[in-house]
Amino acid sequence: MSNSGFRAWLTRPASMAWSLIALIFFGAGVLFWGGFHTAMHVTDNIEFCVSCHSMAPAYEEYKTSSHYQNASGVKAICTDCHVPEPWDEYVIAKVKATRDLWAELRGTIDTPKKFEDKRLELAQRVWHEMEKTDSQTCRNCHAFDDMLVPAQAKDAQKQHPKAMDEGDTCISCHKGLVHQMPDMGSLAEAAYAEFEKTIGQIPDGTDMVHPLETQAYFLDAAGQTAAGKVLAGAPFELIGTDGEMANIRLNGWRQDDVARVMYAEAGKRILLASLKDDAQAAARVAGDPVTVTETGQIWTPIVLEGWLPMAGLTAETDGLWSYANALYIANCALCHAAPHLDEFDANQWSGQFKGMVDSSNLLKEEGRLVLTYLQLHGSDMGGH
Known part of the structure; x- marks a missing residue:
């Protein structure tokens, strides 16, 4: 089709209508995707994570850990540990997190006693997810290949090479690192x-x-x-x-x-x-x-x-x-x-x-x- 023929087709009323519809859907898609993407990442900040009253005990424990404050000044926030980076896994994790909102509305863990009663169940759920992903969120910061094992503590010098050889995952040994261990x-x-x-x-x-x-x-x-x-x-x-x-x-x-x-x-x-x-x-x-x-x-x-x-x-x-x-x-x-x-x-x-x-x-x-x-x-x- 020549340029003049294409312009003639494009200026026909029916073609213009379809072009306008396509443009509207494209624009709506861009707006939806941009809004969805923005909304998803708004939920990644620590203020949002601890805005639920139920998260207060977990947040107070986190503030006493080396993930919150340490000699190097490097901080890991909630999503660094609890939300994977690959987009598909990221979205799945966010969808699963909606049950936390439901739990907040129901008041499942809105008192210290309720939180303690559910602590083991909550911890086991996180441990299981980390085991399934080979502690991928931990490895985003702590890569075996980048470790200077001789510079580590004596026990770590013994355990980390063994873990590397046997394919162990981080959470196998590092439970209770940030949050209090359950009973x-x-x-x-x-x-x-x-x-x-x-x-x-x-x-x-x-x-x-x-x-x-x-x-x-x-x-x-x-x-x-x-x-x-x-x-x-x-x-x-x-x-x-x-x-x-x-x-x-x-x-x-x-x-x-x-x-x-x-x-x-x-x-x-x-x-x-x-x-x-x-x-x-x-x-x-x-x-x-x-x-x-x-x-x-x-x-x-x-x-x-x-x-x-x-x-x-x-x-x-x-x-x-x-x-x-x-x-x-x-x-x-x-x-x-x-x-x-x-x-x-x-x-x-x-x-x-x-x-x-x-x-x-x-x-x-x-x-x-x-x-x-x-x-x-x-x-x-x-x-x-």
């Missing part, structure tokens, strides 16, 4: 409530049981001949049951001539049971002795059969370890991020745990269960 005790309570119904129930086909607490065991089903004590969480083979008693087989190791204690593995101080004189005499050697190279100690595999009341046993290994893990996380998170299970070997966990347990809220038997769990899942163990 994690309810996690253990929920895990126990789910697990409690399995205690004392031994389904057909069960091949392994665990005592929930340290308790006496016997050499006979009548409970007349005391054999010693089995440790909380220790795994034992189930032979069968007789009334309210369970017949178990203890497979373990004894060191040199120390016959009064049975351990889970040679050279590893994972206590399974103590053995009284009658039990020591009844224990059978189950294989050839081995010498642990590092210590020169001789360990002998032994096996012993005994009886335990079924009321204190569980056959739900996964449920038991979930409960033990919840106890561990709930108590270790009081002071710091809980170390990964494979951060220490079985013997190291014994020393580490004994150094921490006095600062926790764990009851004695809870502590024994957690220690067994940590040792059996240490870096040199396959887990049970």
Whole structure:
């Protein structure tokens, strides 16, 4: 079409009308997009974030953190941590944030008590989102590749290279950095409530049981001949049951001539049971002795059969370890991020745990269960 033909077409009444409509829609689109974009970014400033009364406790906690004030003078505001940068994820985060407005209108967390009651739920929601994105909002400022690890604190020098190698994400270790840690005790309570119904129930086909607490065991089903004590969480083979008693087989190791204690593995101080004189005499050697190279100690595999009341046993290994893990996380998170299970070997966990347990809220038997769990899942163990 020639220039004169195009001008003639353009000046026709119908063409002019369509051109005007297109121009109006284009202009409306520009105005809408500009207004939408502006409105979205207005919600990014910290004044807007804390304008809701419900955010007052979180804001006061933030002001005591290094993200608010530090030696370098670099400040991270709410959206730096809670809103991702990619446009699609940014919009999704903003849409999700509308539920906060609904919560504000309903008064869900508009008092300190209500906020505390919901703190764990709110924290878990944020932790989950950060885990899904590999802590991307953290990495916008804290990039592994740009870290001068030798200039960091001693603990960070140890943990950051490990995190890089294993693909850990920031939030795994840095919970409670800006906002107060929630009371994690309810996690253990929920895990126990789910697990409690399995205690004392031994389904057909069960091949392994665990005592929930340290308790006496016997050499006979009548409970007349005391054999010693089995440790909380220790795994034992189930032979069968007789009334309210369970017949178990203890497979373990004894060191040199120390016959009064049975351990889970040679050279590893994972206590399974103590053995009284009658039990020591009844224990059978189950294989050839081995010498642990590092210590020169001789360990002998032994096996012993005994009886335990079924009321204190569980056959739900996964449920038991979930409960033990919840106890561990709930108590270790009081002071710091809980170390990964494979951060220490079985013997190291014994020393580490004994150094921490006095600062926790764990009851004695809870502590024994957690220690067994940590040792059996240490870096040199396959887990049970």
